Amino acid sequence: MSMIKKISHVAVVVSDIDAALEFWRDALGLKLSYAEDLPEQDAEVAFLQLGDSEIELFRPTVDDNGAARFLAENKSGMHHIALEVDDLDAMIERLQSEGVHLINHESVAAARGRRAVFVHPSSASSVLVELYEAAGK
Amino acid sequence: MSMIKKISHVAVVVSDIDAALEFWRDALGLKLSYAEDLPEQDAEVAFLQLGDSEIELFRPTVDDNGAARFLAENKSGMHHIALEVDDLDAMIERLQSEGVHLINHESVAAARGRRAVFVHPSSASSVLVELYEAAGK
Numbered sequence: 001m002s003m004i005k006k007i008s009h010v011a012v013v014v015s016d017i018d019a020a021l022e023f024w025r026d027a028l029g030l031k032l033s034y035a036e037d038l039p040e041q042d043a044e045v046a047f048l049q050l051g052d053s054e055i056e057l058f059r060p061t062v063d064d065n066g067a068a069r070f071l072a073e074n075k076s077g078m079h080h081i082a083l084e085v086d087d088l089d090a091m092i093e094r095l096q097s098e099g100v101h102l103i104n105h106e107s108v109a110a111a112r113g114r115r116a117v118f119v120h121p122s123s124a125s126s127v128l129v130e131l132y133e134a135a136g137k
Numbered sequence: 138m139s140m141i142k143k144i145s146h147v148a149v150v151v152s153d154i155d156a157a158l159e160f161w162r163d164a165l166g167l168k169l170s171y172a173e174d175l176p177e178q179d180a181e182v183a184f185l186q187l188g189d190s191e192i193e194l195f196r197p198t199v200d201d202n203g204a205a206r207f208l209a210e211n212k213s214g215m216h217h218i219a220l221e222v223d224d225l226d227a228m229i230e231r232l233q234s235e236g237v238h239l240i241n242h243e244s245v246a247a248a249r250g251r252r253a254v255f256v257h258p259s260s261a262s263s264v265l266v267e268l269y270e271a272a273g274k
Contacts, residue, residue, distance in 0.1 A: 004165055006188025007144055010218055012262050020262045027235040027260075028141055028220070050220065051143025052189050057262070077263040078215045081147055083165070083187065098164040123164075125149050125157045125194070126214040 002090035008082040008132045009047065009054040013067045015076060017046050020057045024048050030055065038111075043067065045111070056082075056111075080128035082116070088133040092117055100124075107133070139227035145219040145269045146184065146191040150204045152213060154183050157194045161185050167192065175248075180204065182248070193219075193248075217265035219253070225270040229254055237261075244270070 014020040017035070024030050025048060033054060035046035042062040048055045058079065060068040070079055085091045088107055095102060101120040110116035110132060119129040151157040154172070161167050162185060170191060172183035179199040185192045195216065197205040207216055222228045225244055232239060238257040247253035247269060256266040 001166070004167055004187065007147065007190050010144065010147060012264055014262050023237065023256075023261050027232055027237050029138070029231075030141055050141065053144050075263055077258070078218065081215065094166075095164055100160065100164050119160075121214070124160050125151050126212055127149055 002085060002087040002094060004091075004131075005084045005086055005134060007053040008084040008130075009056045010081050011056040011058050011079045011130075013058050013060070013070050013074075013076055013079040015059065015071055017044055017057050017059050020076075021046065024055055024057065037061075041065075080118070080130050082130035082132045084134050085131045086134050088115055088117065088131060091131055095119065139222060139224040139231060141228075141268075142221045142223055142271060144190040145221040145267075146193045147218050148193040148195050148216045148267075150195050150197070150207050150211075150213055150216040152196065152208055154181055154194050154196050157213075158183065161192055161194065174198075178202075217255075217267050219267035219269045221271050222268045223271050225252055225254065225268060228268055232256065 025032050030048040030050060033047040033049050037044050042060060042065050044059045044061055046057045058067055062068060101123040103118040103120050107115035107117050114133040116130050116132045121128050162169050167185040167187060170184040170186050174181050179197060179202050181196045181198055183194045195204055199205060238260040240255040240257050244252035244254050251270040253267050253269045258265050
């Protein structure tokens with residue numbers, strides 16, 4: 001049976017990665033795992049290690065994607081939670097059989113070359129939940 | 138030096154714990170760690186295990202606390218992220234010296250008899266961050 005293994009990351013949409021790092025890295029003392037431009041997602045990201053999970057700082061580089069609209073509405077803030085799943089295809093099948101509303105029924109390419117699906121907030125206590133394939137799949 | 142150890146939990150404010158469990162426990166398959174009434178916090182809570190972290194479902198039982206106002210504005214959703222800290226007093230001192238805006242400068246009683254302080258969202262990418270004392274302190 002497909003299992004959720006852990007929180008992969010909590011994604012925070014920000015307008016300025018360097019300003020956000022002043023809190024998450026410099027004040028809290030979290031270690032920056034990596035930072036990169038993701039032109040295919042129209043974004044710049046930075047990941048900070050948090051035990052077995054991470055905080056993702058996500059800055060949209062265009063003004064017409066979902067994160068940019070979130071930023072326009074909220075300034076910044078928690079955007080989604082990503083949960084690592086050992087068998088993504090089995091989990092998709094299971095959630096569909098439970099009547100859970102998925103945003104994408106086919107998995108999409110996500111960070112680090114892995115696949116993901118998103119659960120619609122209407123099925124998840126108004127939380128945007130990313131189900132993120134475990135490494136090595 | 139005080140260190141952040143892990144994500145303790147991500148708190149989701151909901152209007153109906155049983156309805157929320159239909160997704161988090163029954164559809165996703167997360168294990169319910171415990172559920173209880175917290176009359177001193179005017180709330181009912183349920184925690185679900187997520188690797189080394191947890192999801193907290195938090196239902197306010199009054200209509201005039203912070204969570205109830207959040208619920209009135211947002212229906213439900215991610216409310217805060219709690220990070221486990223090994224030395225809470227040292228972390229408070231460090232954040233104050235870094236000019237981080239804390240909501241409470243003295244720690245307050247939190248879940249499981251531990252102490253916590255909250256970082257104001259204005260200092261943390263608009264995220265409400267709880268710094269939660271590690272077990273055994």
